Amino acid sequence: MGDADNDGDIARTVAEEMYALDSAARGLGIVIDEVDNxxxxxxxxxxxxxxxxxxxxxxxxxxxLADTAFAYACNSRNVSTLALSCSIDFVExxxxxxxxxxxxxxxxxKRRTGVYDVTVSNENGDTVAIFRGNSYQLKAESVPGxxxxxxxxxx
Amino acid sequence: MGDADNDGDIARTVAEEMYALDSAARGLGIVIDEVDNxxxxxxxxxxxxxxxxxxxxxxxxxxxLADTAFAYACNSRNVSTLALSCSIDFVExxxxxxxxxxxxxxxxxKRRTGVYDVTVSNENGDTVAIFRGNSYQLKAESVPGxxxxxxxxxx
Amino acid sequence: MGDADNDGDIARTVAEEMYALDSAARGLGIVIDEVDNxxxxxxxxxxxxxxxxxxxxxxxxxxxLADTAFAYACNSRNVSTLALSCSIDFVExxxxxxxxxxxxxxxxxKRRTGVYDVTVSNENGDTVAIFRGNSYQLKAESVPGxxxxxxxxxx
Amino acid sequence: MGDADNDGDIARTVAEEMYALDSAARGLGIVIDEVDNxxxxxxxxxxxxxxxxxxxxxxxxxxxLADTAFAYACNSRNVSTLALSCSIDFVExxxxxxxxxxxxxxxxxKRRTGVYDVTVSNENGDTVAIFRGNSYQLKAESVPGxxxxxxxxxx
Numbered sequence: 001m002g003d004a005d006n007d008g009d010i011a012r013t014v015a016e017e018m019y020a021l022d023s024a025a026r027g028l029g030i031v032i033d034e035v036d037n038x039x040x041x042x043x044x045x046x047x048x049x050x051x052x053x054x055x056x057x058x059x060x061x062x063x064x065l066a067d068t069a070f071a072y073a074c075n076s077r078n079v080s081t082l083a084l085s086c087s088i089d090f091v092e093x094x095x096x097x098x099x100x101x102x103x104x105x106x107x108x109x110k111r112r113t114g115v116y117d118v119t120v121s122n123e124n125g126d127t128v129a130i131f132r133g134n135s136y137q138l139k140a141e142s143v144p145g146x147x148x149x150x151x152x153x154x155x
Numbered sequence: 156m157g158d159a160d161n162d163g164d165i166a167r168t169v170a171e172e173m174y175a176l177d178s179a180a181r182g183l184g185i186v187i188d189e190v191d192n193x194x195x196x197x198x199x200x201x202x203x204x205x206x207x208x209x210x211x212x213x214x215x216x217x218x219x220l221a222d223t224a225f226a227y228a229c230n231s232r233n234v235s236t237l238a239l240s241c242s243i244d245f246v247e248x249x250x251x252x253x254x255x256x257x258x259x260x261x262x263x264x265k266r267r268t269g270v271y272d273v274t275v276s277n278e279n280g281d282t283v284a285i286f287r288g289n290s291y292q293l294k295a296e297s298v299p300g301x302x303x304x305x306x307x308x309x310x
Numbered sequence: 311m312g313d314a315d316n317d318g319d320i321a322r323t324v325a326e327e328m329y330a331l332d333s334a335a336r337g338l339g340i341v342i343d344e345v346d347n348x349x350x351x352x353x354x355x356x357x358x359x360x361x362x363x364x365x366x367x368x369x370x371x372x373x374x375l376a377d378t379a380f381a382y383a384c385n386s387r388n389v390s391t392l393a394l395s396c397s398i399d400f401v402e403x404x405x406x407x408x409x410x411x412x413x414x415x416x417x418x419x420k421r422r423t424g425v426y427d428v429t430v431s432n433e434n435g436d437t438v439a440i441f442r443g444n445s446y447q448l449k450a451e452s453v454p455g456x457x458x459x460x461x462x463x464x465x
Numbered sequence: 466m467g468d469a470d471n472d473g474d475i476a477r478t479v480a481e482e483m484y485a486l487d488s489a490a491r492g493l494g495i496v497i498d499e500v501d502n503x504x505x506x507x508x509x510x511x512x513x514x515x516x517x518x519x520x521x522x523x524x525x526x527x528x529x530l531a532d533t534a535f536a537y538a539c540n541s542r543n544v545s546t547l548a549l550s551c552s553i554d555f556v557e558x559x560x561x562x563x564x565x566x567x568x569x570x571x572x573x574x575k576r577r578t579g580v581y582d583v584t585v586s587n588e589n590g591d592t593v594a595i596f597r598g599n600s601y602q603l604k605a606e607s608v609p610g611x612x613x614x615x616x617x618x619x620x
Binding site: 084085087111113115134136 | 394395397423425444446
């Protein structure tokens with residue numbers, strides 16, 4: 001695994017290990033484009049099996065993409081972190097074949113809790129949804145055993 | 156299609172037509188168990204491809220189940236209705252193989268907007284997530300042309 | 311202070327002590343009508359100094375009433391509990407002189423966090439707003455020293 | 466009233482007229498520091514009658530400040546706009562005497578609905594709360610008759 005000599009390296013190592021186990025993200029074709037300390041960018045192309053009865057991308061799929069960006073952002077230091085609650089505002093309908101990108105950034109961190117904002121955009125750069133996630137840190141590693149390998153302090 | 160002589164009949168007819176087009180719901184194995192005027196109950200069994208990196212059901216999948224119940228509830232009178240915004244609180248982790256049920260009910264309707272509450276439960280009846288959706292009615296039918304067949308007024 | 315021989319007695323004792331310090335609630339004329347374990351009912355009459363530029367009750371005042379019910383409900387066991395986040399849906403405009411009542415009930419409690427739902431109604435029983443609060447328990451008493459007097463376990 | 470030759474002039478004129486009627490904002494000592502097209506900055510000093518039972522600023526008062534910034538931002542073009550729903554995340558406790566500033570900016574506008582983000586900060590520039598408001602435009606003027614004076618199109 002080599003040296004994790006900066007935040008980006010740590011975040012990428014955590015993300016790789018998480019992604020290998022993340023059947024849902026892989027099943028939807030979600031790709032982890034970039035991760036760093038408390039941030040992540042992920043993307044996905046809308047498939048036929050993601051369309052709702054109006055034949056546009058199901059809101060739940062857009063939420064899942066945003067929630068995935070949120071998860072990789074808030075676990076980026078290998079502190080196991082879960083979503084307490086999330087909200088999403090839907091802005092634009094998304095069609096079959098469109099590529100969506102979700103960018104998650106930490107807005108607030110306080111005690112064990114945090115708030116992350118995620119923007120979901122299409123290829124034109126139009127915002128199609130905005131998401132806000134409230135996180136809660138557990139006293140555990142996101143990827144058990146990884147802190148030792150990365151030389152990180154115990155959680 | 157026959158006579159739609161009450162709210163339940165109308166809601167079921169709308170739901171059948173919507174479901175036939177709802178690739179995302181069908182792809183996740185979501186079943187529409189019951190619909191009525193402004194309410195819906197849907198269910199799903201958690202599959203391997205719904206698990207996240209912690210090997211529990213992805214929050215986005217739970218959201219999608221709840222959002223689907225919300226959609227069938229708020230389109231139950233064939234008035235095309237979309238989600239403006241939604242929020243979800245996650246309560247319990249859900250494991251592979253668990254059957255989840257989401258029940259949506261109208262909480263508020265005002266002008267073109269509404270609020271629906273959805274409770275997601277496991278087979279033990281434990282609440283695993285609660286969802287609140289804000290809806291917005293368009294001037295269109297959920298299933299175009301169905302009002303004529305059902306003898307409903309124009310939207 | 312006497313014996314606190316049931317949940318209601320404990321909740322009422324905590325509420326009395328809190329209310330004595332709660333300048334904001336008292337300043338708005340909010341009355342604590344009833345408290346019990348994890349629930350509270352509070353009320354208020356809309357005054358001229360609570361009106362916004364549309365000359366209806368300011369949304370912030372309605373929020374404050376709901377938030378107050380939430381606070382008394384989630385501190386009812388003398389475990390110091392704060393609001394992490396709250397959301398409110400506004401349903402009906404409220405006029406000068408109307409009496410509003412907010413009823414808070416626990417929806418979920420998990421680890422140190424909880425979710426409470428609050429309904430704000432007018433005198434006709436119409437819902438004018440719905441509120442959802444996410445709570446977080448600290449390792450402290452709501453009213454320091456009261457656990458000893460009430461014979462409650464340490465937090 | 467003179468010429469309203471740009472967005473800022475229009476917004477300031479609307480704000481002045483609104484503020485004259487806004488008993489709640491004035492009662493709390495809220496000052497409208499700056500308004501522009503779809504944005505507003507307002508401030509307030511925390512008084513004794515704004516403290517809750519923990520003797521920190523009541524969450525409802527912080528919400529009211531944020532909601533006021535939101536209201537002036539989304540009415541800045543004299544299109545009567547109300548809050549459908551709002552959410553707030555509380556970050557830091559605020560003490561007696563602290564000066565709070567709330568800055569509202571439009572995040573999204575779609576059909577008649579919009580999303581505005583508000584950040585509430587203390588004098589050190591620390592974020593003490595973040596607020597997100599969902600707005601809904603009515604077919605009416607915020608200040609009736611002002612469009613004519615300002616030379617604005619009918620809503």
